[in-house]
Amino acid sequence: MTDLIIGLPTWQLTRIFGIAAYLLLFAGMALGILYSYPFVKGKRKPAIYKTHMRLTNSGSLLALLHAAVLVIDTYTPFEWKEILIPFMAHEHPVLYGMGTISLYGLILLLLTSDFRQKLSKGLWLTIHLLAYPIFMLAMAHGFFAGTDSQLPAMKWMYGATIAITLMLLGGRVLLRKPLRRMTA
Numbered sequence: 348m349t350d351l352i353i354g355l356p357t358w359q360l361t362r363i364f365g366i367a368a369y370l371l372l373f374a375g376m377a378l379g380i381l382y383s384y385p386f387v388k389g390k391r392k393p394a395i396y397k398t399h400m401r402l403t404n405s406g407s408l409l410a411l412l413h414a415a416v417l418v419i420d421t422y423t424p425f426e427w428k429e430i431l432i433p434f435m436a437h438e439h440p441v442l443y444g445m446g447t448i449s450l451y452g453l454i455l456l457l458l459t460s461d462f463r464q465k466l467s468k469g470l471w472l473t474i475h476l477l478a479y480p481i482f483m484l485a486m487a488h489g490f491f492a493g494t495d496s497q498l499p500a501m502k503w504m505y506g507a508t509i510a511i512t513l514m515l516l517g518g519r520v521l522l523r524k525p526l527r528r529m530t531a
């Protein structure tokens with residue numbers, strides 16, 4: 348078992364999980380913003396909500412795996428405290444600390460979505476809007492910490508995902524429809 352774990356390409360795995368988490372969270376964010384557009388009506392609305400939840404849940408799960416794999420990594424092993432306590436990492440403490448904070452943010456979003464019925468609408472919405480800074484933090488962490496960020500394809504990926512998110516957000520602000528409670 349130990350040999351199997353040691354033999355895993357953990358450094359590659361953590362990078363793949365990080366990038367996959369980022370892309371899933373981006374797609375989930377995009378659908379979350381689209382959900383409040385006035386032309387999204389009828390049967391499409393619950394379908395968009397369901398997919399938004401699925402994408403953000405899977406993205407958060409992969410982000411958790413991305414961080415957890417670092418504990419069994421043999422290239423640059425992390426201790427649990429370096430992962431769980433922000434800015435404690437043995438290298439790039441600020442960049443990796445940003446990852447830890449965004450992970451806690453994702454957990455907060457997941458928990459408050461699960462217990463939404465128990466929260467007031469205003470409180471739930473205030474917490475849910477934290478998704479924007481949390482996503483930006485995860486993006487900055489991925490871009491500045493990632494070995495792969497130097498590749499042109501990765502620069503395009505970050506550029507395109509940021510541009511699309513900003514465009515959707517701009518559209519959302521321009522249409523100025525008050526945010527309504529999401530109902531599945």
Ligand code: HEM
Nearest residue numbers: 362365366368369410414446447450485489493494495496
């Ligand atoms: C406890 C929390 C976290 C820790 C300790 C952590 C740690 C790391 C480390 C060490 C790297 C550098 C990998 C490399 O050099 O390529 C990295 C990259 C990355 N992380 Fe995290 N991370 C955390 C949370 C997150 C979260 C929540 C996301 C959400 C999307 C994320 C997305 C990424 C991405 C996209 C990369 C770039 C991978 C690459 O291009 O190679 N991380 N992270």
